[in-house]
Amino acid sequence: MSDRAVALVTQGEEAARELPMPVIAYFLITFALFLVALAVTWSFRNTAYKVQAPRPTRPAEAAHQGSQGVTREGTSGSGGAHH
Incomplete structure (x- = not known):
């Protein structure tokens, strides 16, 4: 080997660290x-459900849905319940 190659090999060994x-x-x-x-992620499970404010329903809308059994989407449902 030439002197240059030996010098490069020894420099390469010195550059390696543990x-x-x-x-x-x-x-x-x-x-x-x-x-x-x-x-931390697991500790926040169901937090959105716990903090969520209940939705106020309008009396006229609730009476209309209850009497006809039709949901807001226009499909017939059971008592106007949303899934």
């Missing part, structure tokens, strides 16, 4: 962060 932690430690930290994010 990680400060084992690879499994990076996995465990990432997995723990994922579990924390999952727990």
